[in-house]
Amino acid sequence: MSFPVKSLRQLLSQMDWLPDLKHFSLTKGHRYKDESMLDSALLILRFKPTLEQINIRWARETAPNHLKQEGTYDIISKLGQPLYIMVHEQGIPLLGRPFDREYKHIVSLSGLMGSVKQLPVVQMLRNR
Numbered sequence: 001m002s003f004p005v006k007s008l009r010q011l012l013s014q015m016d017w018l019p020d021l022k023h024f025s026l027t028k029g030h031r032y033k034d035e036s037m038l039d040s041a042l043l044i045l046r047f048k049p050t051l052e053q054i055n056i057r058w059a060r061e062t063a064p065n066h067l068k069q070e071g072t073y074d075i076i077s078k079l080g081q082p083l084y085i086m087v088h089e090q091g092i093p094l095l096g097r098p099f100d101r102e103y104k105h106i107v108s109l110s111g112l113m114g115s116v117k118q119l120p121v122v123q124m125l126r127n128r
Contacts, residue, residue, distance in 0.1 A: 008040065012047035022052045030058035030068060037071040037089055038105065045107065049082050051075055058091070068092055075107075082107045 008026075015021065024044055035043075041054045054073040060066045069091025075082050084107055090100040 008043060009047075012044060015048045018048075021048060022050070023055070024048065024051055024053075025055040025057075027057040027059060029060075037069060038073075038087065041071065041073040041085065041087075042107070045073075045075065045082060045085075049077075050080065052077075
């Protein structure tokens, strides 16, 4: 069964109970029509902007031990404010070749809980 954004939001709303949490990992059943891994990482960061790293793994729904895609998101902050994310994603898309890419993603958080504004990728470091 897929783990939709609504369920993820419910889980993340409880993160206040973990004030010292610095690393968060999520493995979920995923459908290709679900949000992107970066969108999931940005949503997690919105709820817990003090995180230093987010790890996301997408497993095939029918074979939960078979990974489709995974990503590591290292959050670079200054004075407790996330500035950008160093992204490393790899996996198998619905169409096309397997990918392995690294890039830097600028983050903008506004307000106390913030709404995450996705800005264009600054620099593509590697795309195989």
